[in-house]
Amino acid sequence: MVAFVAIYALLPGQLAHLRRTELALSKGRLGLRRPGRMDHVVYLDAFTLRLAAAWELQRHRRWPDSSNPHFFVTRNTAVDDSGPSISAGVIQHLFQRVGLPAGRLRVDRIVDEARHSADPVRLMELFGLFNRSATRYVLSAHPDKKHDPITP
Template sequence: MDTLEAWIAEGLTDPREITKKHIEDALDPLRGDQARRLHTSLRSLFRALKRERLVFRDPARSVSLTSSRTLPTSLPSDRIAGLLDRLDDPRDRFMVALVAIHALLPGQLVRLLRTDLDRSKGLLRLRRPGRMDHLVYLDAFTLRLATRWELQRHRRWPDSSNPHLFVTRNTAVDDSAPPISAGVVQKPFKRLGLPAGVLRVDRIYDEARHCADPVRLMELFGLSNLSATRYVLSAHPDKRNGPIAP
């Protein structure tokens, strides 16, 4: 690896000397797939060194590639391009967009909190018990839908203390602050005649078909390596007997 050779040339022969700043400096001149490949390689390297107790910390763990991330900018196919035009309610439109564009699970919509959405940064945080949080980088279209829902919510229930991102007329004023039900999430998808699970799979498959990169699927949708690889192999059967570029 050229990066390791460069570090050795600089006199960094002990992996314990490598800091987060060294990782960031190595990634800084790279973009796109090159940056993702190097980042993945360094993460794997330091995880292995930590397992062998050759290092005590992983300097690559807290390094992200937010600056080089490519965001989805539109609905992924003609099949769902006009989908949201068939819905009037801002809450329903926002929920469907999060599934159709960003491949969220219905259960994740139920659990989202208002504090998970940072519209100023275009970020949505998915809290995953037992796993690292996944950050969803929202496109401009979805952010507009998020703003419309927040405005409607404030107009209807300005005094609501429910911390959940999505509420109904009942949960908004309930002092126990319950989340919405799974039925509320499924309602707009039933109206469209497209189950949420089908839309989610279609979105991930569409991305796999265009990029054939499991690392990108992991970054965009928070998939495991195994799930991401399965999507790529499904979209590109010709890769079943050959290497898949990380």
Template sequence: MPTGLPSDCIAGLLDRLDDPRDRLIVALVAIYAFLPGQLDHLRRTDLDRSKGRLRLRRAGRLGHVIYIDAFTLRLAAVWELQRHQRWPDSSNLHFFVTRNTAVDDSGPPISVGAVQSLLQRVGLSTGRLHVDRIVDEARHSADPVQLM
């Protein structure tokens, strides 16, 4: 049986980061079990802050709607503001961009490697965080169908 991460590992995770994009990425991974390959597919239009929803795109399937808590919505608002201030003329439709992808006319997404590098910097792997979130959900749900 997989074990969850100790809560002290997750608690100070965001405190180690200054960049709003990085804080939001780590929050989405640590709280909602996003994988790097899911983060790079997010589009700016996938977030509906007024309704607190984020649409997760899945290859070959319909999107999945995730309801975002107020804390994560605040992180998203700070990232969107910073993104607009840094690259006001960026036409990249992806939600997460870097200094290179924001100004690239072909509109590439952030790379999976950039997300993995960020998580390695704070000392966690996406696989470990993903398992932790699933184990935590299993502790709170007696319904295996709902968990799946």
């Protein structure tokens, strides 16, 4: 979970509702469904792919008969026949236990990318942000580049 937030700036809610079918390990990508918006494709690096494959293997070892369609499960949701997702609160609690609030980690990742690229379109492509949010991150990372509507 930490890799998905720290590298790809996923939200706890996205992690909670992530389905196994959305993660294509053989293709190295993750397809995030976003109601009311276009789906967002995340291309995973080798490190995250190894972590995801290790979790999938561990999950299968612990709960071989689990039919829960979600990628992340707990001991309670893994055996629940209705296939519920874990709660975002569970994810927040896990991040707090390791001293990394998920929201802060996500924002830090986006700001770091904005510092390096200063390109809102890149932020939109990488993290699936709206143009206004991406522009705010760039302006936050580069306060010297004040937006002036008169000059290009």
